Every structure is written in structure tokens, then in C-alpha cells.
Amino acid sequence: HEKVDFAYQRKKYEYNIDDLRKENTEAMVQLEFAQTTLRQWAKLIQELQHKVDICETDRREAIDGRRELQEQNQQNSKKALQEEDRATKLLQEKASVADELKEVRAELDKARKIAKKLQDDLDFAMRRQTSSLSVMSRQQSTTDTSEWLKYNQHLSLDDKVRALADRLSDFERMVRCPVCKKAESRRDAALRVCGHTFCRECIERDVNSRRRKCPVCNEKFNQGDVLELYLS
Incomplete structure (x- = not known):
């Protein structure tokens, strides 16, 4: 009856472990997807930041150019107006890119939170799997020891000591x-x-x-x- 109960328990743990492994696999796939998304968002942020920097540089150059033209000659007022218009457009473009950058950063924060939750779920699943394996191992060891004692009960004391020493050596190797x-x-x-x-x-x-x-x-x-x- 004990062997039947142990076989049932072992089968039960094996099913639990299979379920845990499936959960681990799914969590790792989701985590990898989240990490890929994070890298994509980070790359996009870098590109947008570069555009912002370019816009800011161009805007400053346009303003400096306008000031120089005004100081040099009023006859160049037309060109100065063009530069001013260009500077205004660049400023608007910078504001637009900055807004987009803000939205991307918000999405990146969300992706990071999702990735952290997936990592936490995966860690929890791994701890459950390790715990289940440990419980099954202890039950298996107890049953094996009981069977070993029954099988060797006819041996002499010296033979039992030697057999037990061999078994301890096996455990040490394990x-x-x-x-x-x-x-x-x-x-x-x-x-x-x-x-x-x-x-x-x-x-x-x-x-x-x-x-x-x-x-x-x-x-x-x-x-x-x-x-x-x-x-x-």
C-alpha cells in the first residue's frame, strides 16, 4: 500500500513539475519579448534625442545668423526674416519631437514594469520547482532506505555495517x-x-x-x- 501511495505521490509531483516547467518556459518567452521591446524603445529614444539635439543646434545657429544679419545690414532683412521663420519652425519641430520623446519614455517605463513582473514570476516559479524537487527527493530517499533495510535484514551485523557504509558513499557521491x-x-x-x-x-x-x-x-x-x- 505504501508503494502505491508513493507512486501516486511521485506521479503527482512529476505532473506539478511539468506544469512548473511549462510556466517557466512561458515566462522566459514573455521576458525575452519584453527585453526585446525595451531595447527597441531605448534605441528609439536615442534616435529621438539625437533629433532633439540637432534641432537645438540648428535653432541656435539660425538665431545667431539672424542676429548677425541684422547687425550687418538692414538690407538683408528679407533673409533675416527667412532665418527667423526657419528658427521658429525648428523650435516647433523640437517641441514636437520632445513630446514624442516623452510618450516613448512613458511606454518604456511601462515595458520595464512588465519585464520586472515577468522576472519576479519566473523567479517564483523556479523556487516552486526547486521546492517540489526537494520534497520528492526526500520522499524517494525515505522509501529507498526503508526498502534497503527490509532487503538487508537477514545480513550479519558486519555485513550490514559494510552495506550501510557503501550506501553512505553513494549518497556522498550524489x-x-x-x-x-x-x-x-x-x-x-x-x-x-x-x-x-x-x-x-x-x-x-x-x-x-x-x-x-x-x-x-x-x-x-x-x-x-x-x-x-x-x-x-
Whole structure:
């Protein structure tokens, strides 16, 4: 009856994990779209700011030109009026571009808020997935230990001690960092992008060296993709 209950629970967790992974995938797609939109808005703002700067420069040149013409000769009044008209139009154009720039900045602020919410949702989903995996792992370990004790109950005390020592060695290998493989290292960090786990020291070494690729699958990651992992 315990095996049936565990199988049911495990199947349930697997469904939950699949749902979480789908949520993660959707959130990452939306986040990538939001980030692309942010880059586009930023580029547009830069272009509009450049236009504003050009308009301001042209306007000042036009005003300076008008002043010089007035000082030189009143006969050039026609040209001065033309320059004044040009300066007025440039000022109007500058005001129009400034209004457009203000609207774009407002849209950019909205896009940033959306991107932040998507990032928060993705972080929350990843924490839920890590928590579910941890619970399932603990239940699996408890069931395996119970089965192991039943299977080895006929062994002598020495054989049981040796068998238990072998099992502890297996557990040590499971929680040891697969990169440095140090006896004292533990898998206490995970990568959001691929789910592989390592010790914090190995991950920080990759981050500081700017290599920033998973040592197992070479998937690229950012510093924000490093998650803390607790084995309890």
C-alpha cells in the first residue's frame, strides 16, 4: 500500500513539475519579448534625442545668423526674416519631437514594469520547482532506505555495517559537486537556464572569469540565473 501511495505521490509531483516547467518556459518567452521591446524603445529614444539635439543646434545657429544679419545690414532683412521663420519652425519641430520623446519614455517605463513582473514570476516559479524537487527527493530517499533495510535484514551485523557504509558513499557521491569533486563540496547552487547543480565555489569561479557557461551542457547563463540550493 505504501508503494502505491508513493507512486501516486511521485506521479503527482512529476505532473506539478511539468506544469512548473511549462510556466517557466512561458515566462522566459514573455521576458525575452519584453527585453526585446525595451531595447527597441531605448534605441528609439536615442534616435529621438539625437533629433532633439540637432534641432537645438540648428535653432541656435539660425538665431545667431539672424542676429548677425541684422547687425550687418538692414538690407538683408528679407533673409533675416527667412532665418527667423526657419528658427521658429525648428523650435516647433523640437517641441514636437520632445513630446514624442516623452510618450516613448512613458511606454518604456511601462515595458520595464512588465519585464520586472515577468522576472519576479519566473523567479517564483523556479523556487516552486526547486521546492517540489526537494520534497520528492526526500520522499524517494525515505522509501529507498526503508526498502534497503527490509532487503538487508537477514545480513550479519558486519555485513550490514559494510552495506550501510557503501550506501553512505553513494549518497556522498550524489551530493558532491560534479565539477571539482572535492570531498567537502556540496551541490548548493543551481542554474536557472538548465537546472544543473554544482557547488557555489565552482559557479562563482565561472562568473568571475566571465566564462559563464554550464560546465555540464555549456548553456550560457547570467549572474542572475544562479539559484541557491538547499539539501535537507
